[in-house]
Amino acid sequence: MSDYYDAFEMSPVPDAGPDAVPPEPFRGIYAMPAFVTIPTSDLAASTDFWVRGLGFIELFSIPGSVVHLRRWAFQDVLLVPAEGVPGHAAAMSVSFACVLGQVDSAVEACRALRPDSVDGPRDTPWNTRDITVITPENARVVLTAAKPFDPASQEARDLAAVGITPPGTGRGDNEEHA
Numbered sequence: 007m008s009d010y011y012d013a014f015e016m017s018p019v020p021d022a023g024p025d026a027v028p029p030e031p032f033r034g035i036y037a038m039p040a041f042v043t044i045p046t047s048d049l050a051a052s053t054d055f056w057v058r059g060l061g062f063i064e065l066f067s068i069p070g071s072v073v074h075l076r077r078w079a080f081q082d083v084l085l086v087p088a089e090g091v092p093g094h095a096a097a098m099s100v101s102f103a104c105v106l107g108q109v110d111s112a113v114e115a116c117r118a119l120r121p122d123s124v125d126g127p128r129d130t131p132w133n134t135r136d137i138t139v140i141t142p143e144n145a146r147v148v149l150t151a152a153k154p155f156d157p158a159s160q161e162a163r164d165l166a167a168v169g170i171t172p173p174g175t176g177r178g179d180n181e182e183h184a
């Protein structure tokens with residue numbers, strides 16, 4: 007990983023930490039660089055789960071055709087009508103960033119709506135705390151929150167081993183790529 011540089015200014019994700027404040031839901035209309043389309047047999051029930059459980063807003067809907075959901079900028083989901091949904095969740099997942107302070111409340115909200123819908127939280131080797139949620143459509147959604155970076159941690163050593171170092175430590179700094 008020698009051709010990368012710090013581009014955090016492009017992201018709506020705040021700096022990691024226990025007091026990180028999530029951005030407000032983004033209500034702007036833009037050309038979406040990526041989005042997820044999820045078929046559902048019940049648009050209203052699916053919308054309710056994504057809004058009350060996962061913290062999305064209903065940006066807009068076209069009755070009977072699509073419900074456009076969003077959290078932060080670049081976190082877009084389109085719910086579309088379908089005859090049925092898969093009988094079980096696929097192995098593939100989609101991940102959405104959140105902040106540490108949202109993890110427990112998302113677990114509680116999702117479990118209140120669907121008691122067996124959440125696995126976790128669990129900490130990852132890449133320094134995040136994640137929950138996996140199975141939605142009413144059997145989509146596998148991961149909410150992932152960056153943990154504060156501890157340069158003495160195993161996670162920091164694992165990242166450094168693949169060439170990812172924090173700004174100001176040499177490799178990966180913008181100055182090398184100017």
